[in-house]
Amino acid sequence: MAKRRKVGNLLALTLLVQLHERPMYPYEMASVLRERGKDQAIKINWGSLYTVVQNLEKNGFIEAIEVVREGRQPERTTYRITEAGRAEVKDWLRELLGEPAREYSRFEAGLGDAGSLPPDEVAALLRQRLDLLDKENEENGATLATLVESEQVPRLFLIENEYYLAMRKAEAEWVRGLLAEFENGTFPGLGFWQTLHDAGGLDGSGNVPELPEGTQIPPALLDALEKRGEAERK
């Protein structure tokens, strides 16, 4: 599970899928991707594109079938997918769909260090985030609804958008909940957190006041955390 791919960039998967349809040259693959709106779910990096295509060829997943030069433009090499390429797509999709993988988000990292800002500022930032999320979700939801209702785009072509929207909505709800706890003061430890910043603990002195007695992270917790870590690392 989650074995190392010869070509790891997810752009490669989508390119291979493109090539099922017909042979193309690199720039063409990227254009078609963009036309179909797939660049919503996959980041197209023009720099990566050619590296990825090259690696796909090196590993026998695609092969060049034609090199054309039109006028004085640079050469265009057209590629087609190989049997090995088809097999790779299936195997890869089975992994991506069937096995949940740990992924690290920027917001999660930020939350982990949120204690470095005073609580009222964190609350303000979360408020801002929530407003932006709500706005974005409403827009995306409306667009998606229009497309689905038009019944001209098979829903199969839209599920990745549906998924993304669902996740962003869930994030908004979570933030809304946390924010409520902040604003009505039910989030435990708000006082201590504030004190820590009032004392200038993180500003300049370089010292963080000790946590109050009894609030230290107990060894039992460390064990639990470590066990969880080990389990994930397997």
Add this chain to the structure above:
Amino acid sequence: MAKRRKVGNLLALTLLVQLHERPMYPYEMASVLRERGKDQAIKINWGSLYTVVQNLEKNGFIEAIEVVREGRQPERTTYRITEAGRAEVKDWLRELLGEPAREYSRFEAGLGDAGSLPPDEVAALLRQRLDLLDKENEENGATLATLVESEQVPRLFLIENEYYLAMRKAEAEWVRGLLAEFENGTFPGLGFWQTLHDAGGLDGSGNVPELPEGTQIPPALLDALEKRGEAERK
């Protein structure tokens, strides 16, 4: 917003935050991180660690204060955070918490190309994913609940875990919903999708049958998709 950081790796943020507490040498920073369970939210890469520390120093966010050699072990350089480092932490946290950023997940990419597998296999894979998600969520939920109930770990130190759990639960629910549509046949276009694969369209022939008349992606949709793309690119 979302400006380019001098040191972009998120590991750098957590290291800087660590150094608020006291000066440390690189290996020590990573160990402390692990002890505190922060390696749940941030991937610690031993290879990246030293590159990141070096870059932090190069950009003036940390400075070396001592080089010690104990016995015949390699030298240990101890670093402390600078004023610029403190400022960077604050600025970075404001960005991470306040501004939602588009992130690309492996599952989303997989969904986008799910059409390359026959529908019954996709259903089976989603079933498998859902089972794994449910199991994982139950375990993580139990661990978290224990920690929160113990009241010895400030909740502030756990919010990133709460967030992660909430997201995984939301994913599970979304998958459950989609799966239901598959299994009771209410997902539109299942028949066509199956036919496409029965015809061997994606297996060997290299040709994909044309979409039925009227199901083509209409230009209006393309416009909409493109507009959405543009808006995101801004």
Add this chain to the structure above:
DNA sequence: CTGCTTATACTCGTCTACGAGTACTTCACA
């Protein structure tokens, strides 16, 4: 028909991520 913008189709170079390797130390245990 001239100049401007936009699209096409890459190439190049740098910077970074990251795994794998290294070499020494400490501790258990037989």
Add this chain to the structure above:
DNA sequence: TGTGAAGTACTCGTAGACGAGTATAAGCAG
């Protein structure tokens, strides 16, 4: 007291990511 496993603390090499740059062509406005 020898051996092996686990921990400590890095170093190194290389593949890959990615931005910025380049050069041509097509469209069109005046």
